[in-house]
Amino acid sequence: xxxxxxxxxxxxxxxxxxxxxxxxxxxxxxxHAIYRVFFYHDGVHNGTRLASPPQDERDVVNxxxxxxxxxxxxxxxxxxxxxxxxxxxxxxxxxxxxDADNIAPGFRISGLGQLIEAGIxxxxxxxxxx
Numbered sequence: 788x789x790x791x792x793x794x795x796x797x798x799x800x801x802x803x804x805x806x807x808x809x810x811x812x813x814x815x816x817x818x819h820a821i822y823r824v825f826f827y828h829d830g831v832h833n834g835t836r837l838a839s840p841p842q843d844e845r846d847v848v849n850x851x852x853x854x855x856x857x858x859x860x861x862x863x864x865x866x867x868x869x870x871x872x873x874x875x876x877x878x879x880x881x882x883x884x885x886d887a888d889n890i891a892p893g894f895r896i897s898g899l900g901q902l903i904e905a906g907i908x909x910x911x912x913x914x915x916x917x
Contacts (some may be wrong), residue, residue: 789820791905794830796846796916799840803916804833808850810913812826812841815858823861823905826894830905830916831874834864834894863901864893 792811798802804899826833838848850913855862858860864874876890890896 788814788910789822789908791822791847791909791912792824793902793912793914794824794826794833794916795828795914797829797832798822798838800829801916804830804847805845807913807915808847808854811854812859815854820856821860822903822909823863824855825863825870825902825905827865827902828868828916829872831864831869831872833880834891835874835889836861836891836895837889838891847911852891852893860893861901863905864890864894864900865902866896866901871895907916 792807796886798804809825814821819916833851835848840846845872853864854860869875870879873890874890875885876896877888879896880888
């Protein structure tokens with residue numbers, strides 16, 4: 788089965804990101820595929836490379852980056868939600884004349900069309916968080 792996942796909550800304020808990550812890992816271990824993970828609303832905070840959790844805590848952003856690299860998973864951050872929350876990639880940095888970008892490795896910024904496409908191409912669309 789091919790899954791698409793939507794994460795609507797930030798990495799350290801709600802269980803949604805952890806649940807989505809563990810679901811994705813279990814699905815992959817069970818022989819399923821993850822078509823795309825789409826980060827929406829406060830979920831876009833999962834895609835910032837500037838998060839620096841203490842060494843004895845889980846590094847949610849790094850876990851997503853590693854999972855994407857290991858399994859060639861498309862991690863998409865919603866452009867509108869990201870702009871509202873200060874998450875930018877190199878293109879958005881240039882377009883908005885910012886002095887830096889902060890997108891984490893393995894993540895990319897795109898629009899809601901990516902969520903629609905994921906829902907069409909996947910067998911199941913799983914949403915985590917409100």
